[in-house]
Amino acid sequence: MSSETILQATNLGRRFRVGQETIDVLAGLELSVARCERVAIMGASGCGKTTLLHLAAGMDTPSNGSVSLLGTDLAQLAEPALTRLRARRIGLIFQDFNLIDSLTALENIRLPLWLNRQPEAPDRLSALVETLGISALLDRMPAALSGGEKQRVAIARALIHQPDLILADEPTGSLDETTADRVLALFDQVIGSSQSALLMVTHNREAARLCERQLILRNGALQPAA
Numbered sequence: 588m589s590s591e592t593i594l595q596a597t598n599l600g601r602r603f604r605v606g607q608e609t610i611d612v613l614a615g616l617e618l619s620v621a622r623c624e625r626v627a628i629m630g631a632s633g634c635g636k637t638t639l640l641h642l643a644a645g646m647d648t649p650s651n652g653s654v655s656l657l658g659t660d661l662a663q664l665a666e667p668a669l670t671r672l673r674a675r676r677i678g679l680i681f682q683d684f685n686l687i688d689s690l691t692a693l694e695n696i697r698l699p700l701w702l703n704r705q706p707e708a709p710d711r712l713s714a715l716v717e718t719l720g721i722s723a724l725l726d727r728m729p730a731a732l733s734g735g736e737k738q739r740v741a742i743a744r745a746l747i748h749q750p751d752l753i754l755a756d757e758p759t760g761s762l763d764e765t766t767a768d769r770v771l772a773l774f775d776q777v778i779g780s781s782q783s784a785l786l787m788v789t790h791n792r793e794a795a796r797l798c799e800r801q802l803i804l805r806n807g808a809l810q811p812a813a
Contacts, residue, residue, distance in 0.1 A: 614807035627795035630804035678745035
């Protein structure tokens with residue numbers, strides 16, 4: 588495993604104001620993810636797992652502490668530079684998929700390549716489409732896709748540009764067991780070939796066991812899973 592640090596969270600805190608009450612969702616959280624490493628985050632619903640992923644992607648701003656991607660403090664970047672860094676270095680798999688409704692499935696998958704002005708990568712596209720079983724879906728609009736189909740398209744979109752960091756929020760949540768196993772094997776393949784790192788939020792203990800580290804988010808901080 589490479590010792591290069593892809594993601595570093597230091598004394599990370601995030602609090603929200605709800606009415607007259609201030610809620611600390613994350614407090615003093617520490618996390619380091621190295622290149623080629625797979626890390627699973629588990630925890631009760633509402634404990635802050637998705638908030639952590641949003642902070643890791645620079646989509647939210649910490650209340651205190653810092654998040655660095657490849658040595659760059661995300662909070663120090665202006666929005667255009669942050670957007671460029673996110674588009675090139677991160678592959679995001681959202682729990683609600685976040686496909687663009689006006690684009691076909693194929694256009695959604697190719698979007699990171701267009702944003703990064705990268706070549707079309709037909710071989711990589713074909714391999715992803717075949718592995719995820721979505722060849723018959725490419726001309727469809729998102730409205731014509733089931734939840735599981737949207738999830739597979741979203742996974743292909745997150746991996747097509749070979750990001751340094753894959754951030755996955757319940758990536759197997761809408762998939763049957765066979766397809767979920769195929770997706771997890773695909774993560775392994777991509778991490779091996781492109782030297783990426785994976786930070787995955789999941790309730791699936793079997794999926795979590797495929798990661799080198801399994802952590803529990805509790806009371807705003809991370810601890811090793813039992």
